[in-house]
Amino acid sequence: MGDVLRQEEIVNEARRFADEEVRPRAGEFDEHEELPRDIISRMAEKRYLLASLPEAYGGLSLDPLYYGYLTEAITKACCSTGGLITVESSLVGEALLRCGSRDLKDKWLPLMASGEKIGAFALSEPEVGSDAGAIRTRYQPEAGSFVLDGRKKWISFGAIADFFIVLASCGDQKTAFIVEREFNGVRTQPMKGLLARRASHVAEVELENVHVPAENVIGRPGGGFSYVVGTALDHGRYSIAWSGVAVAQEALDAMVSYARKRRQFDKRICEFQLVQGIIADAVTKTHAARALCIRAGELRKRGDASAVVETTIAKYFASRVAVEVAADAVQVHGGNGCSSSYPVERLFREAKVLEIIEGTSQIQQQLIARYGLRQYCRR
Amino acid sequence: MQPAEKIREFISKNLAVYDEGAVFGDDDNIFALGFVDSPFAIQLICFIEEEFQIKVADDDLDIENFTTVNRVVEFVRGKKGL
Numbered sequence: 001m002g003d004v005l006r007q008e009e010i011v012n013e014a015r016r017f018a019d020e021e022v023r024p025r026a027g028e029f030d031e032h033e034e035l036p037r038d039i040i041s042r043m044a045e046k047r048y049l050l051a052s053l054p055e056a057y058g059g060l061s062l063d064p065l066y067y068g069y070l071t072e073a074i075t076k077a078c079c080s081t082g083g084l085i086t087v088e089s090s091l092v093g094e095a096l097l098r099c100g101s102r103d104l105k106d107k108w109l110p111l112m113a114s115g116e117k118i119g120a121f122a123l124s125e126p127e128v129g130s131d132a133g134a135i136r137t138r139y140q141p142e143a144g145s146f147v148l149d150g151r152k153k154w155i156s157f158g159a160i161a162d163f164f165i166v167l168a169s170c171g172d173q174k175t176a177f178i179v180e181r182e183f184n185g186v187r188t189q190p191m192k193g194l195l196a197r198r199a200s201h202v203a204e205v206e207l208e209n210v211h212v213p214a215e216n217v218i219g220r221p222g223g224g225f226s227y228v229v230g231t232a233l234d235h236g237r238y239s240i241a242w243s244g245v246a247v248a249q250e251a252l253d254a255m256v257s258y259a260r261k262r263r264q265f266d267k268r269i270c271e272f273q274l275v276q277g278i279i280a281d282a283v284t285k286t287h288a289a290r291a292l293c294i295r296a297g298e299l300r301k302r303g304d305a306s307a308v309v310e311t312t313i314a315k316y317f318a319s320r321v322a323v324e325v326a327a328d329a330v331q332v333h334g335g336n337g338c339s340s341s342y343p344v345e346r347l348f349r350e351a352k353v354l355e356i357i358e359g360t361s362q363i364q365q366q367l368i369a370r371y372g373l374r375q376y377c378r379r
Numbered sequence: 380m381q382p383a384e385k386i387r388e389f390i391s392k393n394l395a396v397y398d399e400g401a402v403f404g405d406d407d408n409i410f411a412l413g414f415v416d417s418p419f420a421i422q423l424i425c426f427i428e429e430e431f432q433i434k435v436a437d438d439d440l441d442i443e444n445f446t447t448v449n450r451v452v453e454f455v456r457g458k459k460g461l
Contacts, residue, residue, distance in 0.1 A: 099437050133417075220441045226420035227440045234421050305389070305426040308418050370395050370416060377397075 007066040010051075014070050017046065018077035026078035029199035030346050033192060035080050043081070044115025048074065049088040052235075053097055057105065058113025059089075064300035068242040068293055075246035079350040080199035082243055087156050088112055090235035092119035092165055095176070098231045099219035104178065108163070120161035121232055122152040122179075122205050129154075130363050132167075133225060137207065139168040139175060146177065146217070148210045158203030159190040165232070166207065167224050176218040176228035185210040196349040234308055236358040237315040238300065241293050244318025244354050248286040251322070251329035251347045255282060258342075259332050269332070278332060282325045289318040309371045316364035319354035326351040382431070386451045389426050393419055405448040420445070427451065433458040 021042060029035055043049055052067040053059030062070060067089070075082025093112060096105055096119075111117035128135050137150025148168050158164070164186075166179045179186060185208040194202060218228050256279060259270035269275050292314040299307035329344040330337035337344045355361045380388075383405065390409055394401060395416040409415050423445055424435050433455065444454045 099440055101437060219437055223440050223442060226417070226442050227424075230418060230421040234418065303425055303429045305422045305429065307425065308422045312418070367416065367418060373397055374392065374394060 007060075007062055010060055010062065011066055011069045011073060013046070014048065014073040017042070018073050018081075022074065022081050023077035026081075027340065027343065027346065029078060029080055031340070033198045035084065035199040035201065039081060040084065040115055040118070043074075043084065044113070047113060048085055049115060050093045050109065050113040051085060052089045053093050053109060053113070057097075057109035059093070059109075063297075064238065065294065065297035068238070068297045071239050071242040072246040072249070075243045076250045078199075079243065079247065079353075080197055082246065083156055083197055083200045086236060086239040086243065087121060088119060090239040091121040091232045094235040095121070095165060095228050095232040096218065099176070099223070099228045101215070101218075103215060104218065108178070117162040118157055118160055120155050120158045120164045120203075120205075121236075122155050122158065122164040122166045123229060123232075124152060124154045126151055126153045126204075130360055132229060133174070135167055135169055135174065137166065137168040139170050139177070139212075141170070142211075144214055146175075146212045146214065148177065148179065148207045148212055150207050152205040152207070154191070155188075155203050155205050156197065156200045158188055158205050159201040161188075161201075161203075164205060165218065165228065166205075167229060173222040174224040174229075175221045176224035177212045178216040178218060179207065179210060179212055180216075183210050183212065196346075196353040233358055234311060237364075238293075238296060238311045240354055240358045241289075241296065241311060241314035241318045244315070244320075244322040244351075245286065245290045245293055247322040247347055247351045247354065248282070248289060248318070248325040251326040251344055251351070252279075252282045252286050254342070254344050254347070255279065255325075255329040255332045258329075258336075275332060278328045282328055285321040285325060289314070289321040292317055309367065312359075312364050312367050312371075315358065316361055316368060319351075319361065322351040322354050382455050383448055383452050385430060386448050386455075389423070389430075390415070390448065393422060395419070403448075407448075408446040410442065410446055423451070427455060431455050431459065 047060050050057060050059035051062050051070050055061045071082055071085060074085060096108060112119055123132055125135055139146045139148045150168060163178055163180045166177050167174060187206040188203045191202045259275055260268055262269045296307060296310040296314040299310050326347045330348050333342055333344050336342050339345060394414050396414055403409055403414060428435055445451055
């Protein structure tokens with residue numbers, strides 16, 4: 001019971017932090033396309049960056065359910081701020097925790113938790129998205145180290161990252177490496193003009209003849225795709241599922257608040273049944289998405305193998321709900337919803353990205369369909 | 380139920396092929412045969428840890444340890460010191 005209370009207090013504090021320090025500036029972050037250092041430092045002070053990781057590494061030891069609640073609380077206020085937790089905790093932190101050597105964990109995780117070093121997960125490439133197994137970035141063993149060449153794209157926080165987990169291939173083998181920004185041959189180019197996640201420092205990463213020491217290999221050579229990417233995407237999808245709930249709930253809050261104030265035809269628009277229909281659907285969908293996330297979180301907490309597919313289902317559904325509810329929130333706002341003076345304009349853009357990152361909805365559908373085809377066949 | 384039976388049953392429940400005639404022996408490489416999809420590698424690790432109450436360490440994460448029923452059995456026995 002003591003640990004539940006501890007975690008509840010952390011999440012309650014995260015909600016206060018989001019309300020007081022993040023939400024008021026979310027529009028500014030989006031407009032300036034930058035998550036400022038002071039916010040990153042505050043998140044580090046509060047140990048949110050590696051929230052799901054053990055306290056021994058500087059994390060908060062949140063169990064999956066409370067990690068989900070924390071993700072929702074921060075992402076609800078600002079998707080890029082929440083995205084930093086997804087990248088640091090779920091993608092980089094969990095992959096290192098599961099697959100990294102003791103030396104790598106001891107070196108990098110405390111630095112990440114304190115905000116001294118930012119990590120990024122470099123999987124996607126200009127020509128490789130969903131077909132992640134087809135990556136073109138190459139590595140060659142050379143005198144006890146490895147030489148990497150290639151280009152990565154759409155790397156969240158890549159423009160400010162101090163190191164990257166890079167997936168590269170050599171023949172049929174795919175291996176994950178820690179590549180430090182200061183290594184010769186590493187260059188990054190910020191990507192601007194994006195639909196959403198504008199403050200997430202998204203970048204292209206170029207690797208030209210980069211020498212990486214053998215101790216920077218994560219896990220065993222050849223285990224990069226099945227285990228490092230598999231772990232990162234599984235945790236990443238869980239985080240994105242909760243991000244879907246966050247965006248849907250934020251849009252719902254905005255929709256309801258606006259509908260209760262806005263007057264047309266001498267009535268508040270919430271009195272019109274057609275508007276009530278929109279609100280009813282948004283409430284139902286948001287509650288359903290949260291229920292799927294909670295179910296996935298409980299299974300993850302138990303270490304149940306079915307958590308992988310339940311997480312996929314939650315991510316697929318919650319991201320779709322975010323898109324639908326954010327679109328309806330714009331609809332209820334009418335012309336005002338098309339203006340950046342109202343947060344729903346940003347939420348509408350942010351929601352769409354959730355159907356793409358950490359596996360598109362179509363990839364999730366394939367995985368869910370395979371599960372359904374074997375699970376629900378009468379024999 | 381013996382470890383081999385539990386592992387065989389778990390793999391059978393998670394096959395990514397729907398041909399009723401698809402069968403695998405205890406020495407067949409289920410990954411090379413395309414019998415399972417990409418998330419299965421992580422699912423199998425979760426299953427092994429939960430079912431046999433062992434911790435799969437970073438050094439153990441070699442796909443060769445988990446490609447066949449017999450290799451998984453061997454891995455579990457090694458971990459449990461059997």
